[in-house]
Amino acid sequence: MVVGVVKVSLHIPETRSLKGKRQVVKKLIQRMNGRFKNLAISEVADQDLWQKAVIGISAVGPDSRLVNSLLDKVIDYIEEFDELEVIQAEIDIINM
Numbered sequence: 001m002v003v004g005v006v007k008v009s010l011h012i013p014e015t016r017s018l019k020g021k022r023q024v025v026k027k028l029i030q031r032m033n034g035r036f037k038n039l040a041i042s043e044v045a046d047q048d049l050w051q052k053a054v055i056g057i058s059a060v061g062p063d064s065r066l067v068n069s070l071l072d073k074v075i076d077y078i079e080e081f082d083e084l085e086v087i088q089a090e091i092d093i094i095n096m
Contacts, residue, residue, distance in 0.1 A: 001096040003060050004067035007044070008078060009087040010053045018050060024083050025053050031081075032057075036074055053084075064093050 015021045029041050038059065045054035057074055061067040068091065075089045 001060065002062065002064045002067045003058065003094045003096060004064075004071045004091065005094070006057045006071045006075065006089060006091045008055045008057065008075065008089045010055065010078075011085045011087050012051050012053060012083065013085065014083060015050050018048070021050055021053060025055070028078065028081055028084070029055070032074065032077065035077060036070070039074070052087075064095060068093055 010025075012021055012024050015024060025043055029043075032039065032041055040058045042056055043053055044056040046052045055078075057071065059067050059070050059074075061070070071091050075086070075091075078084075078089075079086050
């Protein structure tokens, strides 16, 4: 069993409130859940900052290449999202 985790730091330049930020983050998470099945996604840090968000994403699979490839596609998908910029993305693969 292989567990892949990615931590994505985001900048959301157009938001002017926490409510606006939550709307953008919620929209991103809903779209990722629709596009990629079997992912766990959550905002994990900087909940009190208007223009910054940190999202944690995890996936489980039988092969490290498969899990790593999936998480690379997730990062690419996030980078194409118009309302935000990816500041940093860190992938960690754990073999159990």
